[in-house]
Amino acid sequence: MTESTYDRIYKTVHQIPEGKVATYGQIAELTNLAGKARLVGYALYRIDPQTSDVPWHRVVNAKGEISQSPFRNGGDYLQRSLLEQEGVQFSPQGKINLRADRWQP
DNA sequence: TGCTTGACTTTAC
DNA sequence: AGTAAAGCCAAGC
Numbered sequence: 211m212t213e214s215t216y217d218r219i220y221k222t223v224h225q226i227p228e229g230k231v232a233t234y235g236q237i238a239e240l241t242n243l244a245g246k247a248r249l250v251g252y253a254l255y256r257i258d259p260q261t262s263d264v265p266w267h268r269v270v271n272a273k274g275e276i277s278q279s280p281f282r283n284g285g286d287y288l289q290r291s292l293l294e295q296e297g298v299q300f301s302p303q304g305k306i307n308l309r310a311d312r313w314q315p
Numbered sequence: 316t317g318c319t320t321g322a323c324t325t326t327a328c
Numbered sequence: 329a330g331t332a333a334a335g336c337c338a339a340g341c
Contacts, residue, residue, distance in 0.1 A: 215338080234322075234323050234324075235323070235325090238324090243336090243337085245324080245325095245335075246323090246324095246336050246338095247336085248321070248322090248324085248335090248337065250322080251321075252337080252339080253322090255322050269322075272323075272324060276322090277322040278322065279321085280321095282322080
């Protein structure tokens with residue numbers, strides 16, 4: 211079977227340990243897609259969190275903020291809740307301290 | 316078959 | 329510090 215580009219991305223995201231977060235650029239790099247961070251974001255946009263066991267909530271942008279899609283409409287709150295339950299600490303501005311909670315394989 | 320959009324990143328001013 | 333532009337690939341119409 212042929213591993214699609216997204217399949218590799220899902221696998222990489224699924225490798226993120228609990229209580230850690232990764233940036234799109236990092237996921238792209240680990241997936242052999244360095245420089246194509248948009249593909250990672252787009253991949254997570256197309257999947258269904260209900261049918262997929264991909265911890266999409268552990269993926270944030272380079273600023274440590276939670277990216278949201280117009281379709282999710284407020285899903286950032288859910289994502290933040292999930293991360294907080296895993297032990298991820300948020301800054302007063304609602305940002306994540308990437309230097310501390312960033313996934314380092 | 317071709318153009319537009321989209322959960323991004325990085326560099327530069 | 330915040331704003332602007334370029335680069336990349338895939339799916340949708």
